[in-house]
Amino acid sequence: MTRSVSGRIDGGLAAPTARSRDFTATAVRLARRLLPQRLATIVVLLLGVVGIAIGVVGPLVLGHATDLLFSGVIGRGLPAGITKEQAVAAARARGDGTFADLLSGMHVVPGQGVDFAAVGRTLALALTLYLLAALMGWIQARLLNVIIQRTMAALRADVEDKVHRLPLSYFDSRQRGEVLSRVTNDVDNVQTSLSMTISQLITSVLTVLAVLVVMLVLSPLLALITVLTVPLSLLATRTIARRSRDQFVAQWRNTGRLNAHVEETYSGFTVVKTFGHRAAAQERFRELNGDVYTASFGAQFLSGLVSPATTFIGNLSYVAVAVAGGLQVATGQITLGHIQAFIQYVRQFNQPLTQVAAMYNTLQSGMASAERVFDLLDTDEQTPDPPVTGPRRRGPGRVEFDHVDFAYRPGTPIIEDLSLVAEPGSTVAIVGPTGAGKTTLVNLLMRFYEVDGGHISIDGVDITAMTRHELRSSIGMVLQDTWLFGGTIYDNIAYGRPDATEAEVVEAASAAHVDRFVHSLPDGYQTRITDDGGNVSAGEKQLITIARAILAQPSLLILDEATSSVDTRTELLVQQATAELRRDRTSFLIAHRLSTIRDADLILVMEAGRIVERGTHDELLDRRGEYWSMVAR
Template identity: 55%
Template sequence: MSMEDAPGSKARAFGPTMKRLLGRFRPFTLAVVGAVVLNAVGIVFTVLGPLVLGQATNLVYEGWVSGRMEGGRSQAEVVADLRAAGDTTMADMVAAMEIVPGAGIDFAALGRTLLLTLAVYLLGSLVMFLASRILNSVVQRVMYRLREDVESKIHALPLSHFDRMKRGDVLSRLTNDLDNLNQVLSESLGQIVMSLLTVVGVLAMMFTLSWQLTLVTLITVPLTALVIGLLGVRSQRQFQAQWKATGVLNTRVEESITGHDLITVYGRDRVTKELFDAENDDVYRASFSAQMLAGLMMPAMQFIGNLVYVGIAVVGALQVASGQLRLGTVQAFIQYSRQFSQPLAQLGGMAAQLQSAAACAERVFELLSYPEETPDTGTATLPERPRGEIAFEHVAFGYSSDSPLITDLGLRAAPGTTTAIVGHTGAGKTTLVNLLMRFYEVDSGRITFDGVDIAELRRSELRSHMGMVLQDTWLFGGTIEENIAYGKPGATREEVVAAAEACYVDHVVRTLPDGYDTVIDDDGGNLSQGERQLITIARAFLTRPTVLILDEATSSVDTRTELLLQQAMQTLRAGRTSFVIAHRLSTIRDADTILVMAHGDIVEQGSHAELLERGGAYAELHAAQLAAGGSLDGIED
């Protein structure tokens, strides 16, 4: 997969992504249904609130009107007198009321109505709080499982995947995308459910009060759809661009931090800053456009709501004046219109957030869709005490199908022997080791371990008998003891110290304030390069592997330390099959067999003395080393 085809480089369909995302809620269907039911009950209470409050308004207004009338008369007699006097409008209004002339405001009934209103709203809030708590719990469980799946996927991907995908973009998917998805779901899912139920409940209540005013309110729906159609699609594209640009920027930051020394040495500070500024500007522009479009949603919805409010006020006033509605009913309807337009406005605002979440979800699901390593179905086992005989039989391999690197390689390493591998850059030295460790699978032929095809072994069993020390040291945040014991969980302090002493790192550790309990940075920044390399060698020493792989293991230490390591590695290699990739001939001079590789093939093999005597490729490398002052600089992998 090229970087042009990387996740986030193309906008994808919103519907399928959200369907896949909601599918992750299926195991929690019962909890979700329970939350929806509770929300529905809460909405019922909330919808009843304006109706009860409208009754309180009627009690106040109609009580005030009745108090200004002469007592001892019936409502019908008052209406008849008003009509006789020619005041038809007032007569219609009084006829629609429920009054007793001269009675005034019934404060007892008003008090009961207000208490009922308070109880309705409190119960509605309590029930919806419980529903929100349940939904948030479900969201966090879904995100917990999604993070688990992503973490498991990272470990299940083949090494070749990381060769083609930038580390910063992977980190962006694991952090920014998942965090944004978590935030949107936590804030929006419950609100979406509540808004949809509110729209349905309020709409039903409005139809029971006045179908004419309901039709005025429904003008909101097509206008809302128009706003979402115009702004939503555009915001989705911008959110896609935003998160893609964020991944690119994270890659730049990660490279700038890890390569800070080289950037400074080569005077690339200004160029690096210019590249960062350009990529940061891409993030700014995409984010600005996305947030601007998202920010327009809510004001547009509020404007539509205000238009509807004006329409309801005008039509409602005319209906009150004609006696078709009571004043409290219009007041309740105005509240219902707000309850109707507010969730629509919220849905419009959340549509932009969902577009952002969909963009992030697409990138995460893309990662989860990458093909994993071939299934580990091996049933073969190694002997309880393996000898360490390694053989390559007619092995062919290429990193891509159209450019094979190794065509027909044969090699046999006897148990307990040391095989050194040298050659120019791209000769295939490290590839040989990657195939042996099953970081990559051979295209044809086979590799055997004590006569057993390693493809028939489980990777975990194969690697449990191997130790590896690389040129690039890797230490994690923790104590020195924990770093040395990384390959052997449960190792005692005595075992750790013994390994450190054998690799000449013990004296370095004891000079530190806390000794083996010294906490180091996750990149070992508070240790020198040589000290970090010593720790990784001690780590391999502690595991006592059957097969040992040293890939430029001493290239980062000084000459004096290298001499100490030579002695340590001789002890480490004793009785073990060892493969050593090195460009310092001093580290491979005593190897049992030296392989010279070129273009994926072994062009020479033999001992140091034999190869020098032949005067071939190895002799040329040796001469180049001498000419360079004792180093084969420029020919290592």
């Protein structure tokens, strides 16, 4: 289970309930993120217009080739030496009115066969046009991919920056896997959705407009028949999309919950095995996985109905155009080549609509993920830092809490009217039962949380008047839960001060007794540590974190249960290391083992967010109060 800095276990918190979804608003907001690439976007649109215009001319050219072939076949069967008008009149005279109407609408020369040279030139022109259209499409797709990748890189950067500006309370109130799912899975899904849909969407819209214009020029009646099916397609798409949208939102919400469960189960795998909760964890996984399956199946099934529905409606227009077009050819209102071209235009008109419908599920899924990402970006941030007025000289390290009040949740105070002063260079130990507010004091001093009342100052300067970086760079922390990243031991120590020399790193390691065990490792300081530090012992991890704090050379020091997870021998080494670390520094010690705080200059005993006793070890024992009771247990 995940544990927050405040010490509260958050693994069981439910994911936030999804708010009402607005597909259009999200799509518009996502489109606005393309504005920095507006020049490249304009070029893409121009390439699309030119490419589609060339592609639209293709069927007309092919239709002209068909007319050349058909006219040649018909002309060869007519007597040579007469005109087309005479051939039409002769057909009417013998009572063949249908053939006369057909002949009147053709460009035919009686007695002349097929002009294969003209047909060859026409086909070569069509091939050239299609090659140019394909080239334009390739350049457009290539440039569009650059636009999308740059846009997504900027989105990832915004998400990363946002995460660092969020208050600790955001992470305390959510499962780690849920947050990771938004930052990784949802962002990746937005990229996949854009890559698969935006190019097709642009091409489809431009194609439909261009084809519609040409169809109106060729035959307004046939164009009207084709367009009449569009409202039916839109109605079918809208009806199905409305039902699938909620399923896509549920799909990604449930995916976040599943990821949170997997992450916390793997992180606490030893605990799960130790307490025999494997079956319970598997059952919870099956339950969450079932939720993902149900939502995903519903979303994909419903959205998958869009393409068959629009295809069926599009086929109705094919039938109508074929019947009406055949009648127009027979009556000479349109040539056979033109009706062939028109049927191709009907396909070009319906195909984009079908393709848009087919990719609608991808688009819906991407919008659902985009809404989750935008929810993260819209979350209230921590209060901004004050303007930097220049480097501030570090003082001796006097810390004062002045009538501080704080509550994680309104109405449930954790700290009430707390006041204390830590003199420069002194060691202040804080003891008390679990939940007394000890670690909360650390959170407030580090400005992980803001106080509700009163103020905290360092060397007379309110910490809210400092930037967080300035405040935290002057404080060194050694926590109960050690944190090591995947890297070498040397890198983990140098994390405390990246500009430190190798000699300084080794000196800090020696002071923290890390040098004692490093030389027993095959690769010494270059020994790689796994992400969770599993290949070194708990005590060794603690010593590494102390070495890191020593290297940072802070003016203030916080030791939060630094010896709670080590053996007695290592505890002595840790105490020696922390004693060296505390020298000439104002230090705060939080400990349950009272043996580690006997030499503290001031011991504070806390209960329910209040300081109930304060004094040295001997003074508190003489009072025979709460501290005495704790020692006597």
